[in-house]
Every structure is written in C-alpha cells, then in structure tokens.
Amino acid sequence: MSKKPDRRLIFSVVLIFLAIPLTIAFGMSVLHDRRYYFVSVAILIYTMLPFLLSFEHRRPKAREVILICSLSAISVIGRAAFFMIPEFKPVAAIVIIAGICLGPESGFLVGALSGFVSNFFFGQGAWTPWQMFSFGIIGFLAGFLHQRGILNENRAVLCVFGGLSTFVIYGGLMNLSSALTVSPGFGQDVFWATFLAGIPFDLVHAASTVIFLLFIAKPMTERLIRIRVKYGLMEDKDSSAQ
Amino acid sequence: MTTENNGRDAFSAYHPVTLFLYFCTVLFFSMFFLHPVLLAISLASVFLYSVLLSGRKAVRFNLLWMLPVTLLIALVNPLLNHSGATILLYVNDNPITLESTVFGLLSAAAFVSVVIGFSCFNVVMTSDKLMYLFGRMIPVLSLMFSMTLRLVPRYKAQIRKISEAQKCIGCDVSQGGIFQRIRNGVHIVSILITWALENAVETADSMKARGFGLKGRTTFSIYSWKRRDKTLLAVQLALLAVVFAGMGMGAFETACFPFVRIAGLSGKSVAFFAAYALFCLLPAIVDGKEYFVWNSLKSAG
Known part of the structure; x- marks a missing residue:
C-alpha cells in the first residue's frame, strides 16, 4: 500500500x-x-x-472498469444523438454526474474516455487531447468539489456549476487550442478574436449542459446511487485495496 | 470510420508499429514545423495518400472543405495579427504586415496537412490496431477503450427496443405535446441507464469469474512481424535519423516574427528534405511497387 x-x-x-x-x-x-x-x-x-x-x-476491479465504460458509452451516444446541432452535447453533463456519484478519479476517466472514443465516430484530430483534458478536468473538478461538500446534488447548484465549467473550462481551453493553431504566440488580438468568435458555440454548449443536467441529473444520480448501494460499488475501496 | 479503405492501399496492411510511426512523424512535423519546403512535402504526400486511400471522395473533400479553410486562415491572420516589421498596407488604420501574411499562409498549410493527415489516420489506424499497440503497455485502459466502443452500438440497439416498447403504451418521443415528449424522452433515457448499469454489474461479475486481473493471461492478435515489416521499419528509422539530424542542425528553422527568417537551401539541407520527402512518400512508394508487381505478374501470366 x-x-x-x-x-x-x-x-x-x-x-x-x-x-x-x-x-x-x-x-x-x-x-x-x-x-x-x-x-x-x-x-x-x-x-x-x-x-x-x-x-x-x-x-481496478472489474465493476469499476465497466461502470466507467458504460457511462462513457452513454455520453458518446448522447453526443451522437444530437450531432446535427453543433456543440449541443450532453457529454459534460454526464461527466459531471459521474464525478459526483463516483468520485473525482472516475469523473476524470469518464471525461477523457468519452472525448477519445466519441472522436472515433466524429473523427480524430489535433483537438482530441484538448477535448479529453477539458472533459476530464470538468469531471475531476465536479468530484473534487463534491467531496469537499461545496457541490451537492441540488439541481440549481449543479446547473450553475455545469454551465460555468462548460463555458469557462471547455470553451476556454478549446478557444486556446484554436488560437494556438493559427497564431504564433499569445497575441491579445488573436485571443480576443477567437474568444469572441467562440462565444456563440460556447454559449450553446453551456446551455446544453444546463438543459441536460436539468433533465437527467435527478434520474441519473438516483440510479447511480441505487446501483452503488445495491452492489456496494466504490465504497469498499480501502478494504479491498490490499 | 468516416471513409473506408477501398482495398487498393497496400501500405495499411503493414505492421501497426510501422504505420503508427509513420503517422506520428508526419503529424508531428506538419503540426509543429513551419518551413515552407517541409510543409509543401507534408501537404503533397498526405494529399496523395488520402487520394490513394479514398479515391475521388478524398479529392472532393480536400477541394470543397480544405481550400476554403486554407483561404480563411490565410486571410484572417494578417487582419488580426499586426506584429512584424514590414508593413505592406493599411486597412482602417490597421497595418497589414508581410510577416503575418506569410505566417497565415504557412499555418493554413500546416492546418490543412494535419486535417488531411488525420483523415488518413482515421482510415488506416483502426481501433483494433490501436488496441494491439497499447494493449500490452496499458491493458486496463485499452480494455476500457475497446469496451466503450463496443457498448455504443449495443446501447443504440437497446434504446430502439425501449422506445418501441414505450410507443405501444403511447410514451414515445414522437407522441404527445412538447412537454410530454421531453418527459417521455427523459423516461426512455433513465430506463436505458438503469438497464445499462445493471447489465454492467452482470458483465463485471462474469469478467471476474473468468479471471479478470489475474496474472498470466495472454492476448490474441492477428498481426505478426514479417520480413517486409522489418525492412520498412529499418528504412523508416534510417530516414528519421537523417531528418532528426537535420532538425538538430537547424535546417528546418523558420521564424516569421519580427522578420521572416527561413533556413535557406544548401546541399546539406536538400539531403534532409529529401529524407523527409522519402519518409512521407513511403505509402505511395509501397503502393506503387505493389501496383507494378501486380501488373507485371498479370501480363506475365
């Protein structure tokens, strides 16, 4: 140990x-x-x-592994279901719920795995590591804040966190990545330009996260907690780690 | 997954290690080096390879999507970025500099080669090849990757089943008013989640019963090292050694700001560029050789 x-x-x-x-x-x-x-x-x-x-x-135990895979697969399906509306995707919402119910590490893994696998359907590119990192860190943050007692299952709190984290973390990092592909350095003009150009997309994405959290946060957390209690998942980590 | 290999490409039948090395190198150099000669080589060879892989579809994609994007990046950059010492003209009191125009053109070319390069990567490096490459280094994460890929179609099929069953009792997303539809949709999703999680636990128990996580397990793979793979890898490594020597000696150095400084061509640097060009053209060379051999065999028989 x-x-x-x-x-x-x-x-x-x-x-x-x-x-x-x-x-x-x-x-x-x-x-x-x-x-x-x-x-x-x-x-x-x-x-x-x-x-x-x-x-x-x-x-990790088989149950942990497959639970993370299932959640990632659900978020990939969600992204595929709404693919015709640009940036309207439930990935961040599901990642946040995963972070809250299963802890920061699982939240990070669900985010990174969803980003990686969904790009096998939408095409890999230079954006893949950025997406993996952005979704992963959102899930990690959700789990971390939940452990600290700052973020609870209250729908309003979740929605505020979801909207802000999607807009600031995901939007900010993706804008940074597109700015760095076309500009030589940290020129302010270029950054403001990509940031402004990105605002509509980031707003749609943030709004979609809020909407999805509004609708699926409650049923999903209930089901995840139910399955956790029913099968005793992720609780006996300390007793089984030796 | 977006485009399919039409079977004419012989290069993608080589060992995954050599293929992965090829894509890493080409994408690395076209992403991070802006030397015009280097970019021209990368762009031409990924374009050629995408045509070899997907035929006319690739040509259409490249011209329809990549040409406008190139023009956009090349035009937007000088309008936004005013650094650089040589001022060409003024637009609304904003200076347009030679340096940022050059940088715009070069970064547009880099962007396009990376996008086309990744479109080839998506066709050639299928998920089973990636699984094979990383399955031994990071078995758990590779397993998770492959399981997630598998679960996606499975859940899709399950969603269809659930929504058909819900339709019978008038609770599908196509029935009722707008709020009823949303409620039905949420209901279907939560049914799927319950089913998926229960199913996950069952799968996990079955995995555990079959020895998940125990030592001494072997993995199946259909890839084997043949002599041609060894030859290809040796050629690749030799060419890469030359290219990296060139990189160390500064043959690819390019800086656009504050003045455009591009490493010039000399006898030595031509050799480095030639090595890089050979490396990038390996798929075309392999395919060309196969085509030649096949045709000469046909005419001989």
Whole structure:
C-alpha cells in the first residue's frame, strides 16, 4: 500500500521537473512560431498521464472498469444523438454526474474516455487531447468539489456549476487550442478574436449542459446511487485495496 | 470510420508499429514545423495518400472543405495579427504586415496537412490496431477503450427496443405535446441507464469469474512481424535519423516574427528534405511497387 503513492509521486516529479522543462527548452530552441502550441499540447498530455497510469497501476476491479465504460458509452451516444446541432452535447453533463456519484478519479476517466472514443465516430484530430483534458478536468473538478461538500446534488447548484465549467473550462481551453493553431504566440488580438468568435458555440454548449443536467441529473444520480448501494460499488475501496 | 479503405492501399496492411510511426512523424512535423519546403512535402504526400486511400471522395473533400479553410486562415491572420516589421498596407488604420501574411499562409498549410493527415489516420489506424499497440503497455485502459466502443452500438440497439416498447403504451418521443415528449424522452433515457448499469454489474461479475486481473493471461492478435515489416521499419528509422539530424542542425528553422527568417537551401539541407520527402512518400512508394508487381505478374501470366 505504501509503495504506490511514492511511485506516483516520483513519476509526477519527473514529469514536472524534467519532462516539462525539457519540452519547453526543445520548443524554444527548435520551434520558433510553434513553440506555444507544441509546449501546451505536451503539457496537456503530461498532466493526463499520472491520472491514467495511476488508475492502470491500481489494478481496478472489474465493476469499476465497466461502470466507467458504460457511462462513457452513454455520453458518446448522447453526443451522437444530437450531432446535427453543433456543440449541443450532453457529454459534460454526464461527466459531471459521474464525478459526483463516483468520485473525482472516475469523473476524470469518464471525461477523457468519452472525448477519445466519441472522436472515433466524429473523427480524430489535433483537438482530441484538448477535448479529453477539458472533459476530464470538468469531471475531476465536479468530484473534487463534491467531496469537499461545496457541490451537492441540488439541481440549481449543479446547473450553475455545469454551465460555468462548460463555458469557462471547455470553451476556454478549446478557444486556446484554436488560437494556438493559427497564431504564433499569445497575441491579445488573436485571443480576443477567437474568444469572441467562440462565444456563440460556447454559449450553446453551456446551455446544453444546463438543459441536460436539468433533465437527467435527478434520474441519473438516483440510479447511480441505487446501483452503488445495491452492489456496494466504490465504497469498499480501502478494504479491498490490499 | 468516416471513409473506408477501398482495398487498393497496400501500405495499411503493414505492421501497426510501422504505420503508427509513420503517422506520428508526419503529424508531428506538419503540426509543429513551419518551413515552407517541409510543409509543401507534408501537404503533397498526405494529399496523395488520402487520394490513394479514398479515391475521388478524398479529392472532393480536400477541394470543397480544405481550400476554403486554407483561404480563411490565410486571410484572417494578417487582419488580426499586426506584429512584424514590414508593413505592406493599411486597412482602417490597421497595418497589414508581410510577416503575418506569410505566417497565415504557412499555418493554413500546416492546418490543412494535419486535417488531411488525420483523415488518413482515421482510415488506416483502426481501433483494433490501436488496441494491439497499447494493449500490452496499458491493458486496463485499452480494455476500457475497446469496451466503450463496443457498448455504443449495443446501447443504440437497446434504446430502439425501449422506445418501441414505450410507443405501444403511447410514451414515445414522437407522441404527445412538447412537454410530454421531453418527459417521455427523459423516461426512455433513465430506463436505458438503469438497464445499462445493471447489465454492467452482470458483465463485471462474469469478467471476474473468468479471471479478470489475474496474472498470466495472454492476448490474441492477428498481426505478426514479417520480413517486409522489418525492412520498412529499418528504412523508416534510417530516414528519421537523417531528418532528426537535420532538425538538430537547424535546417528546418523558420521564424516569421519580427522578420521572416527561413533556413535557406544548401546541399546539406536538400539531403534532409529529401529524407523527409522519402519518409512521407513511403505509402505511395509501397503502393506503387505493389501496383507494378501486380501488373507485371498479370501480363506475365
């Protein structure tokens, strides 16, 4: 038990103090106008790695694994069902519910997995790591705030959190990614332009998250908690981890 | 999944490791390097490969979608980005600079090569190849990826069943007023969720009964290392060594701001670009060779 956090810590330390500076140095010396783009994509991936690898090394139980898969599959279906309305997708709503009911780690995994798998239906691209990270971090944040007692199952609170996190985190990161594909650096004009151009899409996305949370938050949390209580999932983590 | 391999492409039958290396390299260089020669090579070869993969459909897609996007990025960038030292003209008191025009053109070319490159990636790197590549390194996450992919069509079929059953009792999304329809839709979704979660627990128990997470399990794969894969990988690595040497020596350096500075062509750098071009054209070379061999065999017989 005591070894695992150490290995994870060492891995994170290596990433933060070795891989990130090396990447920045490489970007600065070799890539001139592309350095911000390259460094930000690399840091995104480095941030996701400890999450994913610590889950991998924990040897999760079959029930945990398949529960995360089911929720991701549901959010992929939801995205496919509304594909004709741009940016109108329930992924963030389902990821937030997953984070609240199953904890921050599962929330992150559901988000990242939904982003990755849904792009097998909608096409992979340079946006995939950004989407994985944005959805993942929204789920993580929802679970984290829930554990701290800030976010509860109250529908109004959930909707405010869903709308804000979709607009600020997802919208902000995706705008950053599109700004970095077409501009050499942190030019203010370009950022404001992509941000303004993105506002309608981000608003639709935020509104869709609020709408979905309004309608499915209650039935879904009820069912997830029911299944958790019925089969004793995710509760006996400490007793079964040895 | 958007387009299908029409079976003419021989390159995609090679070992997944070599294919993955090919796409990583081409996408990496076209995403992050703005040298015009390098970009021209990447763009031409991914265009060629997309045509080899999907025929006329690719040509139509590239011209219909990629050309306007290129023009848009190339035009918008100088209008928004006013850094750069050489001012060409003024539009509403805003300077249009040579540097940002050049940067706009180059980043448009980069964007388009990445999009076309990914469209080839989507055809060639199917999910089973990715599973094979990552299944040993990260078995749990690969399993989750493959299970999620499998669950999507399964849930789709289940939703159809549920909504047909609901239709019989007048509770489908196509029945009733607008609020009734929404309520019916939510009801169908919650039925699906209950079913999916119960089903998930059952699947998990079945997995556990069959030894999920135990040591000593083997995985099945249909890919094997053949001699041609070894040859291809050796060629790829040799070419990559040359390309990375060139990168280290600054042959691909390009900076648009504050002045346009592009590493010039010399005898040495031509060799680096040639190595990169050969690497990018590997699919076309392999396909061309197959085509030639096939036709000569046909005419001989």
